[in-house]
Amino acid sequence: MVWEQLLSLKRHGDTNKRIRKEQDETRLGFEVDYDRIVFSSEFRSLQDKTQVIPMSKTDFVHTRLTHSLEVSVVARSLGRKVGQKLLEKYPYLYSIHGYEINDFGAIVAAAALAHDIGNPPFGHSGEKAIGEFFKSGKGRIFKDFLSEKEFQDLCTFEGNANGFKILTESREGRAGGLRLSYATLGAFIKYPKESLPIKPSDHICDKKFGIFQSELTQFQDVATELGLLSRSKNNGLSYSRHPLAYLVEAADDICYTIIDFEDGINLGLIQEEYALEFLINLVRLKINKQKYASLITVQDRVSYLRALAINTLISESAGIFMDHEDAILNGNLDKALLDFSSYKAQISDIIKISVSNVYQSKEVINKELAGFRVLSYLLEVYTTAVINQINDTLTSYDNLILKSLPESVSFKPNDLYFNLMSICSYISKLSDSNAILNYRRLTGHLTM
Numbered sequence: 001m002v003w004e005q006l007l008s009l010k011r012h013g014d015t016n017k018r019i020r021k022e023q024d025e026t027r028l029g030f031e032v033d034y035d036r037i038v039f040s041s042e043f044r045s046l047q048d049k050t051q052v053i054p055m056s057k058t059d060f061v062h063t064r065l066t067h068s069l070e071v072s073v074v075a076r077s078l079g080r081k082v083g084q085k086l087l088e089k090y091p092y093l094y095s096i097h098g099y100e101i102n103d104f105g106a107i108v109a110a111a112a113l114a115h116d117i118g119n120p121p122f123g124h125s126g127e128k129a130i131g132e133f134f135k136s137g138k139g140r141i142f143k144d145f146l147s148e149k150e151f152q153d154l155c156t157f158e159g160n161a162n163g164f165k166i167l168t169e170s171r172e173g174r175a176g177g178l179r180l181s182y183a184t185l186g187a188f189i190k191y192p193k194e195s196l197p198i199k200p201s202d203h204i205c206d207k208k209f210g211i212f213q214s215e216l217t218q219f220q221d222v223a224t225e226l227g228l229l230s231r232s233k234n235n236g237l238s239y240s241r242h243p244l245a246y247l248v249e250a251a252d253d254i255c256y257t258i259i260d261f262e263d264g265i266n267l268g269l270i271q272e273e274y275a276l277e278f279l280i281n282l283v284r285l286k287i288n289k290q291k292y293a294s295l296i297t298v299q300d301r302v303s304y305l306r307a308l309a310i311n312t313l314i315s316e317s318a319g320i321f322m323d324h325e326d327a328i329l330n331g332n333l334d335k336a337l338l339d340f341s342s343y344k345a346q347i348s349d350i351i352k353i354s355v356s357n358v359y360q361s362k363e364v365i366n367k368e369l370a371g372f373r374v375l376s377y378l379l380e381v382y383t384t385a386v387i388n389q390i391n392d393t394l395t396s397y398d399n400l401i402l403k404s405l406p407e408s409v410s411f412k413p414n415d416l417y418f419n420l421m422s423i424c425s426y427i428s429k430l431s432d433s434n435a436i437l438n439y440r441r442l443t444g445h446l447t448m
Contacts (some may be wrong), residue, residue, distance in 0.1 A: 272301075317337045
């Protein structure tokens with residue numbers, strides 16, 4: 001892979017090549033990507049979607065929106081640090097093509113801003129609820145009417161793949177979805193493969209999948225334009241990552257490691273003295289003892305250590321990226337950047353505490369149970385109406401259900417996969433509160 005191709009400004013539907021030197025410096029193409037994501041309805045819905053604590057009303061607990069904004073800030077810094085080093089290593093990227101340090105930051109920041117845009121309500125339990133409905137619930141009836149890969153898309157419904165769908169899916173009056181640059185789309189795709197075969201290797205790219213069958217054509221167009229390396233084998237479509245996807249992943253890893261831990265402390269799920277010790281182990285050599293001693297509140301102490309930890313990991317991740325840049329360009333880096341961190345042991349300790357005290361806390365488990373119930377019921381009602389429409393056996397209730405859906409939800413005659421994906425995509429875009437509101441409306445609990 002070569003950087004001048006990986007930094008493509010092309011957008012869906014372009015007939016002429018976009019040249020970096022011809023860009024309007026007051027509104028660069030990569031910065032337009034960020035703006036389009038911010039103003040999208042799908043991004044706005046993240047303000048009411050679970051990050052860790054479902055439906056939390058506490059001021060200092062993160063939603064998907066605040067998490068995404070913080071990841072994008074970290075990603076921008078990472079991108080700029082790496083961009084500076086890359087322009088020093090490949091000066092022709094600036095002298096011939098006109099790329100600047102901030103271009104790298106803008107691409108990674110935009111991709112990071114959108115990294116959770118495809119996640120359903122109620123956190124990862126939302127993904128599991130959709131998948132379980134088709135894998136072992138009432139959605140099993142569709143298995144014999146879909147291809148193996150189509151059914152697998154539903155059984156292992158994946159927020160990453162749904163995110164690419166949201167960013168690129170055409171609808172009336174909006175061809176190409178948000179029409180982001182291909183560089184940003186490439187950086188967004190952490191797992192550039194389809195749902196089958198399931199984890200064909202231990203390579204980081206194969207950990208999950210990132211492309212539904214419905215978006216294969218769009219994805220292949222992006223991969224070809226960017227010059228991504230094909231890893232396809234065993235009848236499965238797979239490519240190497242866009243190099244900047246490693247930075248998006250690192251920014252997300254840094255934030256959820258440190259900030260989910262911070263949420264646990266602020267909620268009282270992790271004891272302050274115990275927690276501060278773990279954070280101090282990560283940044284011991286960088287602490288200003290006098291400043292730290294002057295901080296009075298728990299939040300201020302945690303905030304100070306969090307800022308030091310994030311800054312430390314940003315600098316280290318940029319260095320790790322450059323150390324492995326040749327392997328990345330050749331598609332041979334099979335691990336995440338933080339897997340090479342000198343702080344890996346400390347990071348592992350923090351994650352273990354977050355898993356046991358936060359992710360598996362009673363509050364989280366109980367509300368995830370409620371989320372499972374809500375999404376399973378919505379899927380049952382909407383998919384029943386869809387299958388009855390295809391079979392021409394619509395009831396009056398089914399008609400009302402279909403009419404209740406927004407105009408943006410479209411169906412195709414006799415295309416079961418497309419119609420089921422439309423339902424899943426619609427449900428995935430709901431905020432936590434709107435999912436609950438729909439559930440109450442459909443079960444007749446209008447005043448709850």
